[in-house]
Amino acid sequence: xxxxxxxxxxxxxxxxxxxxxxxxxxxxxxxxxxxxxxxxxxxxxxxxxxxxxxxxxxxxxxxxxxxxxxxxxxxxxxxxxxxxxxxxxxxxxxxxxxxxxxxxxxxxxxxx
Amino acid sequence: xxxxxxxxxxxxxxxxxxxxxxxxxxxxxxxxxxxxxxxxxxxxxxxxxxxxxxxxxxxxxxxxxxxxxxxxxxxxxxxxxxxxxxxxxxxxxxxxxxxxxxxxxxxxxxxx
Numbered sequence: 001x002x003x004x005x006x007x008x009x010x011x012x013x014x015x016x017x018x019x020x021x022x023x024x025x026x027x028x029x030x031x032x033x034x035x036x037x038x039x040x041x042x043x044x045x046x047x048x049x050x051x052x053x054x055x056x057x058x059x060x061x062x063x064x065x066x067x068x069x070x071x072x073x074x075x076x077x078x079x080x081x082x083x084x085x086x087x088x089x090x091x092x093x094x095x096x097x098x099x100x101x102x103x104x105x106x107x108x109x110x111x112x
Numbered sequence: 113x114x115x116x117x118x119x120x121x122x123x124x125x126x127x128x129x130x131x132x133x134x135x136x137x138x139x140x141x142x143x144x145x146x147x148x149x150x151x152x153x154x155x156x157x158x159x160x161x162x163x164x165x166x167x168x169x170x171x172x173x174x175x176x177x178x179x180x181x182x183x184x185x186x187x188x189x190x191x192x193x194x195x196x197x198x199x200x201x202x203x204x205x206x207x208x209x210x211x212x213x214x215x216x217x218x219x220x221x222x223x224x
Binding site: 032036041042043044045046049087091096097098099100102103104105 | 116143152153154155156157160162163166168170200202204206210211212213214215216217218
């Protein structure tokens with residue numbers, strides 16, 4: 001029961017912007033979109049999250065479509081250290097906890 | 113702050129052996145989670161604990177038990193290990209205004 005779908009892999013030239021797409025067409029109105037990344041099988045690392053509005057922080061920008069059925073994570077100037085698997089996640093809030101639905105992720109290869 | 117710590121880092125078991133994976137967090141978070149990650153896949157929720165003294169099943173609880181010993185510690189036990197439990201196990205705690213997950217470094221388990 002995948003809540004998100006992402007391309008398996010993408011390439012990006014060092015110094016260029018990396019745009020990673022995600023489809024979450026069944027998302028409900030109160031469910032957040034989170035992005036995490038995982039480098040070399042380490043524990044996933046938080047990048048950014050949003051509900052409806054576009055968001056930006058020191059790591060990335062998150063663009064969410066008006067219908068909320070898809071989003072794009074933007075790394076503005078990719079470096080070799082950004083090579084990782086990027087997960088688009090939907091957070092569903094239940095009565096006493098939050099459940100995070102991980103997809104299979106996108107392997108981003110940043111090339112010199 | 114150490115964040116989320118996990119022990120051991122690596123473990124090899126024989127089928128039928130038991131073991132306990134330890135997890136601790138020092139961020140005073142209420143919620144803690146156990147995930148497993150199989151090759152090429154995203155994370156799947158095994159068990160979670162919304163608060164001290166409570167635990168509930170996630171997507172793939174069969175073959176596992178958990179204990180929320182106190183607010184800091186959440187352990188995962190395999191009573192009789194099977195080869196299908198070969199995986200990487202991640203513990204996470206959740207907190208902050210953005211309900212961010214903080215992951216430990218993982219435990220790599222091989223069951224022969």
